[in-house]
Amino acid sequence: MRRLVWVAGLLAMMAAVPGVAWSQEKLAVVATFSILGDLTQRIGGDHVQVLTLVGPNGDAHVFQPGPKESAALGKASVLIANGLGFEPWLHRLEESSGFKGKLLVATEGITPLAGAEEHEGEEEEHEGEEAHEEHHDHGGTDPHAFQNLSNALVYVTNIAKGLSEAAPAHAADFKLNADKLSAEIAALDAQLKADFAAIPQERRRVLTSHDAFQYFGRAYGIEFISVQGVSTEAEASAEDLAKIVRQARDGHLSAIFLENMSDPRLAETVAQESGIRVGGELYADALSDPTGPAPDYLSLVRYNAKQLLAAMQ
Ligand SMILES: [Zn+2]
Structure with missing residues (x-):
């Protein structure tokens, strides 16, 4: 009791x-x-x-x-x-x-990939942080x-x-x-390897908001360009942005993708200034809510792949 x-x-x-x-x-x-x-x-x-x-x-x-x-x-x-x-x-x-x-x-x-090069001045920014x-x-x-x-x-x-x-x-x-x-x-991986291999290499080039897809790109031979670095905290400089718009205009991109958890404005700016179409929204660092298209990990990868494949056709 x-x-x-x-x-x-x-x-x-x-x-x-x-x-x-x-x-x-x-x-x-x-x-x-x-x-x-x-x-x-x-x-x-x-x-x-x-x-x-x-x-x-x-x-x-x-x-x-x-x-x-x-x-x-x-x-x-x-x-x-x-x-x-x-x-x-x-x-x-x-x-x-x-x-x-x-x-x-x-x-x-896991063998990690290197992140984008660190921005100048980053060392100074972190100097004051505690040793732990x-x-x-x-x-x-x-x-x-x-x-x-x-x-x-x-x-x-x-x-x-x-x-x-x-x-x-x-x-x-x-x-x-x-x-x-x-x-x-493993079954999805094998299927996607075959799906992307059927796309000509020069079509496999897209732009995203932040640099979240290098591992995906490495797996399926896709080149991902991003307007931000590997963290959404980083800000793209005007110079970075101008360079990306130039690359996009030169006709090297199949599409521009927004992300479910990042600010879409930079990618939208590049789309407007380059005239490259927005291919849709990719699920980068988070699932969708249960009613969305990526409520679990396998759905997320499947959905992203489907969007990319459609844009590259
Ligand atoms: Zn991220």
Whole structure:
């Protein structure tokens, strides 16, 4: 009886904390952004409760976690992050939350691509930062590894391994789910390799808002030009913009694409000034909401590929 009262009191307390109420029966997992949240849910199935910090159409580059996120993470067992500098706010959130669980970096083992060259003056900007932030990556590597399906297979392996370590009793289920998901990822990858190979190389050149598709481009031989760098924080200079408009006018681009989570204005400006048509909207760093065309990772890749293929025909 006393235990029941205690549990009721605890539930009342949890309800008082705004945000997530963690289930006692499931492994409490925080995923930093929607794509990781989806992969984690697929692998964890009924054994996990997943809280995604940066939701559909959200921008992880400039996310600002608040007390709600901190409180939820403080009680979680596993934190799954992309790494490679994708979540510059993560270390501070981890510290403020008192998180005692397991941090799982989904890109571990991936060969990262280099980011765009750093802008002059960036060193000075970061000089004043505290020493504990030094392991953060400020633009040396491109964090968008999830845009290559081959890398997604590594994400799946890492997530399944991490969940299995945190909840060994369910390891067999995690492996089963991970194997099924991996098979779907590999099948889509094979199909897209064939689809893009059928497009003449000179048609495989498009422009996007921020530099999120280098991994995708590497996988299928597509050249992506962007008006911003690998983070949406970076701003394109007038000189960059003029150069891109020139490239576009020279007839080297099949289309210009907007993104679901970036400011469309720069890309729209290039479209207007170059006369190149807007091919649609790509899902860059976030899923769509459940009613949109990219509510899960595989739909996202499939949808982006379909849009690109249509523009390049
Ligand atoms: Zn990005």
